Amino acid sequence: MSGRRIPSFLLTAKRALFDRGGLEEIFRHTRNLVVATLIVAAGMHAVENPDIITAKGIINTPIAGYIVFSIGIALFLLNFADGLYRLSKVRRHLALQLLVVAIYLIAAVRVAQLVLALRMTDPG
Template sequence: MGATSNSVVQALFDRGGLKEMFDHARNAVVATIIVAAGLETADHVQPSLLVGMLNPLALGYVVAGVGCALIVLNFMDGLRKLTALRWRFAWQIALCIAYLFVSFRIVQVIVWSKTHAC
């Protein structure tokens, strides 16, 4: 048990794992904000505010699609880095589920806060 905890501490602090985690979390938050912005635009389009755009509804869905693509790329990068650590498969699955859950909840919170703003 001591060797495992020592290896985790080394991975986090000595080999830059903590910085990687924060970089990954930042990328995930930015991508989910892009998705939320696209969905918000698509749901609450006001043509008078977006003069000169051909189809603001379609543009909102394109932005949301780009955000989804960024989430998938960030997810794949995280999986690649997790497999390089050679952790147990169950731990990797748990982290994947947590990542998807947190990403979904961030989009929900951003959209909810936007719709309930005073």
């Protein structure tokens, strides 16, 4: 051991991420975000391509697509609200919380763009 001290903010980050389940929360929110985005993409696909989708019991595919799209958006907003609620329980500086919210929003938009871009690619 060289006797070097680890800075306190790194110890705090380590505890928050590994000891208190922060990393698990990040992955849970990311998974929920991807699922919500896939649901939005499925709804958009049904609205944009009603003639190629045949599902028993669905009379109007575009309306079903808008409903699925709305469910995906609602799930995304609920996931975001859950994250905000959990973040509000953490007693940290407001600027740090705002930074985390900004990073979450940027990451959420990028993940959604990636999933939607993958939906648009032509497999053949």
